[in-house]
Amino acid sequence: MTPNTATSGPSRRSFLANSAVAAAAVAGGMPLLAACGGSxxxxxxxxxxxxxxxxxxxxxxxxxxxxxxxxxxxxxxxxxxxxxxxxxxxxxxxxxxxxxxxxxxxxxxxxxxxxxxxxxxxxxxxxxxxxxxxxxxxxxxxxxxxxxxxxxxxxxxxxxxxxxxxxxxxxxxxxxxxxxxxxxxxxxxxxxxxxxxxxxxxxxxxxxxxxxxxxxxxxxxxxPNIVPLYRQDIFDKEGYEVPTSCAEFMALAKDITNAKAKRWACMDMKWVSFNAFGVLSGSEKPLGWNLVDGKLVNRIETEEFLEALEWARKLFAAGVVHPDAEMGKNAPDPGPKFAKGEFIIYAQDISQWWSRAAEQAVQNPEFKIWGMDLFGHDGGDPVLWATQxxxxxxxxxxxxxxxxxxxxxxxxxxxxxxxxxxxxxxxxxxxxxxxxxxxxxxxxxxxxxxxxxxxxxxxxxxxxxxxxxxxxxxVTKGQVEWQQRMGAFTKKSPFYGMQIVEPSRYTNLSNDFEQLEDDITRGRKKISDMQQAVSDWKSKGGDKLRDWYQKILDENGSAAS
Structure with missing residues (x-):
């Protein structure tokens, strides 16, 4: 899984491929690689x-x-x-x-x-x-x-x-x-x-x-490094309140959106949805496992995973997501349209909090970007999972x-x-x-x-x-304090911090899941298609892979805390 594709946050490859952003981020001490794409x-x-x-x-x-x-x-x-x-x-x-x-x-x-x-x-x-x-x-x-x-x-x-x-x-x-x-x-x-x-x-x-x-x-x-970034200047001007639940987010998104006026609420919010529903990290394969009632369970087997996809799908279905997000990985850089106000919320790597502010400081002095706290889907505290x-x-x-x-x-x-x-x-x-x-x-x-x-x-x-x-x-203060607040809700899963490579026979086992996730959120496939894919995953090697990870856990103990 690659958590940060074009519509949900920059992949490490696309993020660093922009040399200006890369130079600024590296030189600024950015946490460049808090979560690297599912290798x-x-x-x-x-x-x-x-x-x-x-x-x-x-x-x-x-x-x-x-x-x-x-x-x-x-x-x-x-x-x-x-x-x-x-x-x-x-x-x-x-x-x-x-x-x-x-x-x-x-x-x-x-x-x-x-x-x-x-x-x-x-x-x-x-x-x-x-x-x-x-x-x-x-x-x-x-x-x-x-x-x-x-x-x-x-x-x-x-x-x-x-x-x-x-x-x-x-x-x-x-x-x-x-x-x-x-x-x-x-x-x-x-x-x-x-x-x-x-x-x-x-x-x-x-x-x-x-x-x-x-x-x-x-x-x-x-x-977790994906922050729901938003146009604080527009929020202040329009009197919008920062949402603290999925229901509040949907209501706000509908209030913001006016397609005729070329304004939408957000880009793809799939990775925020995963955080809102407490889904295990998808940033690297070993982090997708957790011990539940004495048994290792993968993120794709959980109800929370399906619920998160369903909520992300509802945002697309409601028409509150900018049309560019339909293009998935091929969507253009969201920066210019975010600056124009065509959409006012998007999920991106924390480094963009600063880089977008720096980009707009001269030509758009009223522009102010800020980061929303991640929220639990029901309005309670979120359950977040550590990246590496x-x-x-x-x-x-x-x-x-x-x-x-x-x-x-x-x-x-x-x-x-x-x-x-x-x-x-x-x-x-x-x-x-x-x-x-x-x-x-x-x-x-x-x-x-x-x-x-x-x-x-x-x-x-x-x-x-x-x-x-x-x-x-x-911005620096905002970034660090955001991490501190979110860190209070961040748990470490059993294989946190370990270097693990799966046997080659399992290398391609979950290759198609990210595309299927995106097809579901965009309404091209159904939740039942994911349930079938998970069933196939288990029979084609997922259950044996679970046993393989269990042996590692038995030999090394858990990093969970």
Whole structure:
């Protein structure tokens, strides 16, 4: 399942494919990958937990270099709202840890890669003490390139693998081709790299592949990342009340909609409906299972799943959904029509709360976007399910020497520096004067900065999930506080944080469900068609897959809490 397709939120591929959004989101510390599209992730052997994991995991040592304006709570990101005092930036890496190795890094890249010998790369390498050579690959076709490289004998020193690319033979290649970083990072060893020691333990747990600590993670908030965004300026002008139940939402949607005047209430709200009815996460296959009365049950087998589809269908049937949503994945970017007010509510990744505000700040000063709290369908508290705490990883070649491995960790220790440090500014903004300028405490990329300082070093490792938009402090505060409120209702299902890849015989078992969901919500198929599909799923392997997951649960215990 891919939770965030064009009408329900951006898929990670489509979201990051927009290089401007990608650059802004990565540079702004966005929780880019809080939920990556339904790929298998890792290996059966990578489900190490409990006592075995404790032997492997790095010690956690919170960073005290910078104090966030809004601390993490209930699984939220940390937030920074204050303008930067560039003269007072803290130093989190007091001495170069790099010893001058040449390190090749292959990573997905969205946009046009800069020249290899640019000022940003030179400055970063000088700061770290390592000679990094980038092998940037088109992010949109990365999985094919990744498969070919991992099948060859010519594997770069470091390879970045997004969670959504961990399918086919790639998970087993990760185990066979990449180094165990445990000797350098497990337990107190991580204290040699203080910024890595401050990476949350859940993100490291997620970095265990084949029973070994192999990945350097990009941490994310586990709070569901799809937010019902709405035009607060129009709500205020028209006197609309933010709904707190499905019935209130439907009544409001009918009140807003006037097709003759080219105004509709919303886009496809399927993923909000899933949250309203407490449906298990569809962001990754293992998260779709939960233990109910001692038996594992999949999200598609629940009454809540059918009820959510039915409510989403009713919105389409009522005519309150913008016609573009009928096109599903092929719908155009909703941004321009949202800005025009053709619809005033849509479900999107939390990063768009800021990016839409930034887009409209100059040309449409009255525009104000805000996020609705997720609600229980009956008006009660919602039941939400955690997404994964990390979903992009960098791996080091198993053939790398100790010197190269330590220099890779030196790179990661700089790129994982927290917001408000010199290392963070260099990683995310480049060289002052060349790549960015500062006015009133707000750094702004120059044209050269937009060319050079793109999704490169941030892909190696990142600090704890951070939201930092000093240009829009109210949005930052809104985002973090939304996560904090929703985090209070977020539960962890049994396989949260585990790296699991299903046996290949089950790979295609649920391939058709997302299309069927969309056909049902748009009135092209019926709920009974889903019930039949679930019955077929069970007989064609779903029940055996349940047994397979049960064995993992028996061996490793549950992450549910």
């Amino acid at each position: 298998d992730s890792g290996s059966r052997d990578g489900t190490t937990s409990g006592k075995d994991a404790k032997k492997i995991l790095p010690a956690y040592v919170a960073s005290n270099v910078v104090t966030p304006d809004i601390p993490s709570k209930n699984g939220s990101s940390v937030g920074f709202t204050s303008k930067l005092d560039l003269a007072g930036l803290k130093t989190s890496v007091p001495k170069k840890l790099g010893k001058g190795s040449e390190v090749t890094i292959m990573s997905p890249f969205w946009g046009s890669p800069p020249k290899t010998d640019n000022a940003y790369y030179r400055a970063m390498n000088d700061l770290i003490g390592v000679d990094v050579a980038w092998q940037n690959q088109d992010g949109n076709t990365y999985e094919q390139k990744l498969g070919a490289v991992l099948a060859s004998s010519d594997v770069p020193d470091v390879v970045v693998v997004p969670g959504w690319n961990m399918s086919g033979k790639i998970p087993s290649a990760i185990i066979s081709k990449f180094a165990d970083l445990g000797p350098y990072l497990s337990g107190d060893a991580v204290k040699d790299y203080p910024n890595l020691a401050a990476v949350p333990t859940d993100a490291w747990q997620r970095s265990i592949f084949g029973g070994k600590l192999r990945g350097l993670p990009m941490p994310a908030s586990y709070v 705490p990390a979903n992009i990883f960098a791996f080091v070649n198993k053939k790398a020497s100790e010197a190269v491995i330590r220099d890779v960790l030196a790179v990661a220790n700089v790129t994982a520096a927290p917001y408000g440090t010199k290392e963070y500014m260099m990683t995310n903004y480049g060289v002052e004067g060349t790549h960015y300028t500062v006015k009133d405490g707000l750094p702004t990329k120059t044209d050269q900065g937009n060319i050079d300082v793109m999704n490169a070093y941030v892909m190696v490792a990142s600090p704890a999930s951070t939201l930092a938009h000093p240009d829009f402090p109210d």
